[in-house]
Amino acid sequence: MRGEALKGHLDLLLLAAVRARPAHGYAIIENLRLRSGGSLDLPEGTVYPVLHRLERAGFLRSRWSEASGRRRRTYEVTEEGLSELRARERDWREFSRAVEGVLVEAT
Amino acid sequence: MRGEALKGHLDLLLLAAVRARPAHGYAIIENLRLRSGGSLDLPEGTVYPVLHRLERAGFLRSRWSEASGRRRRTYEVTEEGLSELRARERDWREFSRAVEGVLVEAT
DNA sequence: TCATATACCTAGTGAAACTATGTATCAAGA
DNA sequence: TCTTGATACATAGTTTCACTAGGTATATGA
Numbered sequence: 678m679r680g681e682a683l684k685g686h687l688d689l690l691l692l693a694a695v696r697a698r699p700a701h702g703y704a705i706i707e708n709l710r711l712r713s714g715g716s717l718d719l720p721e722g723t724v725y726p727v728l729h730r731l732e733r734a735g736f737l738r739s740r741w742s743e744a745s746g747r748r749r750r751t752y753e754v755t756e757e758g759l760s761e762l763r764a765r766e767r768d769w770r771e772f773s774r775a776v777e778g779v780l781v782e783a784t
Numbered sequence: 785m786r787g788e789a790l791k792g793h794l795d796l797l798l799l800a801a802v803r804a805r806p807a808h809g810y811a812i813i814e815n816l817r818l819r820s821g822g823s824l825d826l827p828e829g830t831v832y833p834v835l836h837r838l839e840r841a842g843f844l845r846s847r848w849s850e851a852s853g854r855r856r857r858t859y860e861v862t863e864e865g866l867s868e869l870r871a872r873e874r875d876w877r878e879f880s881r882a883v884e885g886v887l888v889e890a891t
Numbered sequence: 892t893c894a895t896a897t898a899c900c901t902a903g904t905g906a907a908a909c910t911a912t913g914t915a916t917c918a919a920g921a
Numbered sequence: 922t923c924t925t926g927a928t929a930c931a932t933a934g935t936t937t938c939a940c941t942a943g944g945t946a947t948a949t950g951a
Contacts, residue, residue: 685791687908690886697889703929712889713882723908725931746916747929766887773880775820779797780873782804782819791907791938810898830939832900853947854898 687727689765690717692736692758701749702728728752736761794834796876797824799843799861799869808856809835835859843868 694705694712706724709717731737736758739750754762801812801819809832816824838844843865846857861869 685907686883690883693886693889697886701929709886712885716878717882717886720909721930722910722912722932727908729931745928748915749929769883769887771823773883775824776793776797776876776880778819779800779804779816779824780876782800794939808898827940828899829901829941829943834939836900852897855946856898 686769687719687723688731689762689769691724691727691731692754692762692765695737695752696754696759696762699751699753701751703749705752731758734761793876794826794830795838795843796869796872798831798834798838799865799872802844802859803861803866803869806858806860808858810856812859838865841868 690709691705694700694709698708700708702721702725705728706719706721709719728737728739732739732752736755737752738755739752742749742751797816798812801807801816805815807815809828812835813826813828813831816826835844835846839846839859843862844859845862846859849856849858
């Protein structure tokens with residue numbers, strides 16, 4: 678897939694991924710990659726700053742933990758994050774329908 | 785809809801719109817706006833530079849004409865543009881499926 | 892005559908995601 | 922033992938993309 682495809686939909690993806698499965702950053706990336714059959718393969722340098730921003734915005738909450746000697750920062754979606762996610766889902770549906778409409782359009 | 789939603793999908797949209805209906809820039813914008821029920825409302829400053837780039841890349845061909853005293857630059861999709869469009873459509877489907885997969889994902 | 896719609900254009904800006912790089916731990920294998 | 926790769930975090934700087942803001946010009950209706 679073209680790299681630029683996800684532009685503008687990254688918040689949606691990360692919020693949805695964490696809603697489905699609270700996890701730490703590295704695992705979120707793994708989950709997205711596996712769930713999408715490899716097509717959503719996000720660089721850490723893309724994901725971590727967005728997770729920080731979403732937490733600052735109050736949409737995610739994180740706590741540090743330790744697993745097999747390595748520290749992890751595990752995220753979950755807040756109440757506010759849930760309504761934000763629902764709003765973004767509506768946006769996605771609207772956008773997606775609009776694109777589909779143009780793609781199937783015959784003369 | 786959020787403004788940033790279309791990032792990375794603008795080439796797809798414009799190529800598809802012109803394939804469906806060869807038209808001049810202003811009309812392409814109108815068509816997209818009407819077809820999408822208003823949600824795809826692209827500024828001219830967004831669309832015109834992309835049309836120029838797509839023409840430079842060989843994906844669109846344009847010719848000048850005149851209608852009711854105003855000059856128009858009408859675009860159509862080239863052969864090369866058609867295969868580019870088909871590739872972009874595949875990318876879109878893949879991306880769209882991946883997003884849907886994450887959205888419906890339960891724990 | 893004055894605003895609005897039509898129709899084109901581009902320079903500069905801002906935001907978004909990426910590249911590159913760094914730190915640290917652990918397991919496996921040479 | 923030493924190195925490589927996977928796990929796990931972080932951020933500074935760059936690039937890319939769409940947008941804002943400004944410009945030109947013609948036609949139409951109030």
